Structure formats: structure tokens, C-alpha cells
Amino acid sequence: MNVLQMAIASMATFYPEAKAATPDSDVTQVALIHILSTTATLVSMWENIRNGYDPVPPDPSMGYAQNFLHMLCGKEPSDDIVKLFDACLILHAEHTINASTFSAMVTASTLTNPFAAMSAAVGTLAGPLHGGANEDVLNMLDEIGEAKNARGYIENRLKNKQVIWGMGHREYSVKDPRATILQKMIEEYVNKTGITISKRFETALEVERVCEDLLSAKGVYPNVDFYSGILYAEILHLPTDQFTPIFAVARSAGWLAHWREQVHHNRIFRPTQIYTGADFRKYPSK
Helix, strand or coil: CHHHHHHHHHHHHHCCCCCCCCCCCHHHHHHHHHHHHHHHHHHHHHHHHHCCCCCCCCCCCCCHHHHHHHHHHCCCCCHHHHHHHHHHHHHCCCCCCCHHHHHHHHHHCCCCCHHHHHHHHHHHHCCCCCCCHHHHHHHHHHHHCCHHHHHHHHHHHHHCCCCCCCECECCECCCCHHHHHHHHHHHHHHHHHCCCCCHHHHHHHHHHHHHHHHHHHHCCCECHHHHHHHHHHHHCCCCHHHHHHHHHHHHHHHHHHHHHHHHHCCCCCCCCCCCCCCCCCCCCCC
């Protein structure tokens, strides 16, 4: 994420005319398209370089999702895999005002360029309270081990007031519709291909049943992170530490849409602060 944030910020030097003051100019439109196309290339390139491989160049004959997987994994994916990944990118492209989107909007409100707003959003997403929950879900499922252990594990975590990863959302008191779609996509792929359902997925289904029994009265249901990690790891075979950068690639469309909307109807963010600290203090003489 640090590499992605730095690379996006540095891209502004190549588009000095791409300013918020001219959000609809041709050069700004080209810059926005360049950001959308380059984020996938940057994430894929760094994944290859850090593992000792040469970067895989983008293929202009491929679509966005197909190209991203090809560059990331070094081989051409099947049509079914491309369809799954494309749906994942769409599901993560936008989801109202969360921490990273808010960062992009605050930065945009100063009428800075879209690269700065994107860089701010990526930096915010890098925080563990925003990005990375789908990795935590996989770790939790591995700790549970198998479906029969789910109830005891969940009851113990609730007793100790510990987080149940992938459960609950600030905006939903029902199951996150994105989680429903991801779960269905996994089930349809398993049925179509005949592959053996993974232990993680079996465990996740039981965790959901247990949590529905114990937490539904509180409006706590699976969110998008609950099944996305399983799909990424078990079907797409993507490295877990790339889940959040992939999220950033998908969400870049939403971030840039908010940048445009903000600069078109702009008012700089300036929250009011009420000071509750110490009263007058003496200035130290030395």
C-alpha cells in the first residue's frame, strides 16, 4: 500500500494541468483514466518485482479484470475466473462515505489534483481498522479449523468481547447484499466446476449460521469481507497480502467519482472544534 500511495502521488508530476479547477478538461479526463488503468498495473508490477519476477506488461486485447489477473498471476485466466473477479471489482467499486472516501473528499475540497486525493484515500485504506478485514476472516476460519468447532469458538469470543471478523456493518442491520452475492458466486462456481468445497467455506457457512442464531437480534450479519477473502484465496488463488491493494484498485473508481463530484459542488471541509483542554498555562522561562 505504501508503494501504491507513493506511485499515485508521483504521477501528478506528469499531469501538471490536471487540476480540480478544470475537472472536465480533456487533460483531466485523460489523467483520471490513467489513474484507473495504472493502479492495477502498479499493484501487479510490485507483486512480481518483490517476488523476483519481471513485471507482466498489460495486454491491450484484454479487458480490465482479465488484464489485472494476467499481470498479477502471470497466466491468462479462464472466462469463469475473469467473470468472478470482474464482479468482485464492481462490488467493491463504491460504497458511500467510508473513511478512505471521506479522506478523498476532504483532500478534493482544497481543489487539489485527483492524484493527491487518490493518494490520501490509499493511505487511509492502509489502516488496519479500514482495510484488511478479509485477511482477518481467513485467519479466524483457520483458527476454528472445521465447521463443528464454530459454535464453541464464536461463543468464547463473544464471552471475551472479541471481534467476530466479517460480521456486522455500520450501515446494515441485515446481511450485507454484497456478501450475499459473493456467497452465491462461490456456490455457483463450485457447482459448475465440481471442485471440492473448501474447509474454509464450510466453516464460514457454519459461522454464519451460529452468528445468525446468537447475533441476529442485534442486527449483526455477514459483511462484504466475510466471503471476499475466501473467494480471493480459494478460487482466484491470490496472495492474502494483496487483498487490500486489490480493494484499492477496485475502489479507485468510486474515489475518483467522489473527487469529481466534490470539485463540481465544492465547499472546503472545515469542521468546528470545541476545546476542552487545560486553561491558561504559564509560558516556560527556559
